[in-house]
Amino acid sequence: MLFFNHLRHFTIRFLLTSLLTIALVIGWSAIAHSQLPSLPTAASDDPRQPPDGVTRLGVYEIAMVLSPLDNKFLFEVVSPTVFNRDKPTEESLPVEVRVEEIRQRLRRLFHRAIKAKQTPIVSIATLNNRSILQLSDDQTSRPLKLVTLTEPDADYHGKTLEELAKEWQQILQVEVERIDQLFSRPVLLQRIGQSLQIAIGLLLGSFVLWFLRQALIRKQEALQTRHLESKAGSEDTTAAQFDAEISPTQILESSQTEAEAITHQRSQFLALLQQQFSLKRQLDIYSFLNWVLFWVFILLWYIGIAVIMSRVPFLMRWAIEATAAPLLLLVIWFFISLAIRIGKSLIDRLTHAWTTHPYLPLSETQRIALRAATVSGALKGLITFVFIMLGIVFSLSVFDVPTSSILAGGAVIGIAISLGSQSLIKDMVNGCLILVEDQFAVGDVIQIGDKSGLVENLNLRVTQLRDSEGKLITIPNSNITDASNLTRLWSRVDFSILVDYGNDPQQVINVLSQVSQQLYNEPQWRELMPNPPEVLGIDDLSHTGMLMRVWIQTTPMQQWIVGREFRLRVRQAFAANNIQIGRPQWITYNTDSTNIQIESSSPHRNFTGEID
Known part of the structure; x- marks a missing residue:
């Protein structure tokens, strides 16, 4: 029954993750261009600067024409430079407008090539004393005008109009034949069958990764159980040995025996810390392997979906987006998560070196061990927050969102909040200093001004004391300037x-x-x-x-x-x-x-x- 529950939960998570990955890959282009359009920037607001995708070379502006099938590069078209796009002249047509017109006609070429029974023919014709390329098929009686060749095109490519027309004719004819071949029934069925095989392989690979992850989880649980048992046994043994070695008779007999007993107890405590650190390292290794399996799962599905999209003709137009922007997003978050794990590992190592100092008294070592957990937890939270914010900023840059404006706005909001909550910030800063400097901790008896008592609660904002009359005294950390610790070490x-x-x-x-x-x-x-x-x-x-x-x-x-x-x-x-x-x-x-x-x-x- 437990196995079926795990299998059901895994199936639900698997389906949700798969749907999310498919939506990310397939819907990326629509999201990037329709739902979240690029916000205007300083360059795009300036009518004297060329838009994205347009290259300016002196008196000419160049833009690329892409295939309607899979956005593969076909050729470049050229137009005279337009220095003010708010007021273009009648003789100069911006090159991006010309490219958009050609793109729409190539879309019509794509649909005609699919419907035609025979392969359409791209030919060279003359219209109004200008060379054009047109498409003829067996479904329509009127040819489809594709491209009009201009003198700037020939001048930029260093060819005559006739030579350039023949070159572009061959390029478009090859593209038409490729479309006709890919959408033929045998090739289409073959590619769909290959895509189904890839999908089945993805499912099998996902189940293998799931079983590996379950095995790692079982090993982690077994390791944790053994650690708790050994920790309890070690503490009992240490307590028994300590009681035996510092019995009243031995204390009266020799002070050397007492020193040896204290040294032995301290060694036992340091050994326990070393054992805990060793266990933590093993658990970190298992956690790292789980993290690797997660990213292998994501990479497996990403590559599989990208290959399927590059094989199925109906999806080939999104193949470039599937291997460009989403891949960049995955790379960003992969390195962000890796940096977080490395940072946490370094904090654990520094904490271990801090808590196992061989020359500190036992009471101080125990106190540092308790405080180190709080400090390391706060540092890990800070590192996680910083890297996640960096990941969000980099992710927004993938969407062409001006992150500088967002950061500037966030800085203004942060300044406004800080001005409105100065006392709270002072409390938190002083609380951090109290914690890091170990001025006092929960369980200490301290005196702050004319107030004294046992520290019952300590956080980043307030310190709470219980005095001899049972009163609970709450003191903001910003008001603590002088604190006397009556129970530190001795x-x-x-x-x-x-x-x-x-x-x-x-x-x-x-x-x-x-x-x-x-x-x-x-x-x-x-x-x-x-x-x-x-x-x-x-x-x-x-x-x-x-x-x-x-x-x-x-x-x-x-x-x-x-x-x-x-x-x-x-x-x-x-x-x-x-x-x-x-x-x-x-x-x-x-x-x-x-x-x-x-x-x-x-x-x-x-x-x-x-x-x-």
């Missing part, structure tokens, strides 16, 4: 406390060092502290006491929980060692200058609650 507890001058400073430092080391030695807290705490000592002296400072480096977003635990232990240690905290003091002056009393703002209490 965080810090900046602990400071005032102690009384009556305490021994060295004792206070020893107690703080002891509390810090005890906290660092415990496995559950050491996992959150990459390095031992630093007791900096006395950081300030004031009337309230001595300011003691301790720095504790933590993993990202763990500074608050570590800080709370450290403050609790310092409070307990100060109480156990009878260390008094600082308090404000003032000096009271009496009338007796020899009696100066220093008092505190409150009774002197130690951590045990006793009043001194």
Whole structure:
């Protein structure tokens, strides 16, 4: 049942694609000349310039006469140069008008040659003392005038009128005989049979390509499944090995074991990235093969239809259009799609080189890996948009549409839109810079001005924070000038406390060092502290006491929980060692200058609650 569903979907897509290709090839001439006429350009608006298809050589203008059967070149006709086509003189007939008149008469020759039982004869005659070529057949009693030879024709070709008349007579006679032969019943049936054979070959080739594409799709799906299974197994193995290698016992035994465990975990992560990149390359190869099969399918049908049109006499007049303008359009989009694929492949390689830097910390490597996906996706979208716009511009030039005017109009519209949405553009530009420079990302805790919180959402226009009260704060990216990232790579507890001058400073430092080391030695807290705490000592002296400072480096977003635990232990240690905290003091002056009393703002209490 599944096979028949795939076959039905393929048949529908196949018929639609075939009809579209046939319409493109057969209807190209009508589309180009009737529905979408060439827009006027500077050259065509100037009456002093010759129109398309006309060549000016001094006093003569030359144009080609084509076969009514397949637009094959027959000969060139010449007329005196017309410098102002808005006001032509009675004696000078523009050469394009003369060519159009000859073309219409050759169309009548074509129909007469098809209907005639015997091959018509092209002969030379004289009309009003001028040499003409005429067609005589067995269906009409009056000859058909084809071409009138003029002195400019003979002068341009370097022959006499009689010699030129005989040459053109032979050319037209050969053309009449060719038309009569191609439309004879045996030849016509033979060519139609050959066209049917080509059509059957196209169908068989299309089904072969379809089966190849289905095989590639099945391989892609199997490869994707194996990758997901290996990725899950690799992650489980890495987690188990990491847990085993950095167990609490081993952490207490040796810091070297911890370093080896972290190095092993980082190696596992880089190996996982390498495996993903290898899979991506294989999937890209399969995708490229699918792309090649698609273009082989298009090329197969294009060549087949072009050959059929060149074989069937009724379709031969469109054969040149089928191998010219549509082919140019297909070539344009082939190279556009190829450029897009090459650009995406280069972005993937640069992304892989960016995310597998061997000297970056593991947390930074993971962060870059997450950010690289967003950046590469944006770059791929930009490349696709740019190349598609180039393809549209080149395609319009095939239709003789003045692309310079379209680009100028688009630039004016773009300027108007940019002026009307300056703030939006500023938001998007600043959002791109935040993303590319990795100032912060979703999950970071940042401070912007007087606002701080966890980044819940980040896009090109706004940044949304969730503060400690649960408020969702939305900040336009253009308003972000200074951003403080509190959780990038690592965080810090900046602990400071005032102690009384009556305490021994060295004792206070020893107690703080002891509390810090005890906290660092415990496995559950050491996992959150990459390095031992630093007791900096006395950081300030004031009337309230001595300011003691301790720095504790933590993993990202763990500074608050570590800080709370450290403050609790310092409070307990100060109480156990009878260390008094600082308090404000003032000096009271009496009338007796020899009696100066220093008092505190409150009774002197130690951590045990006793009043001194």
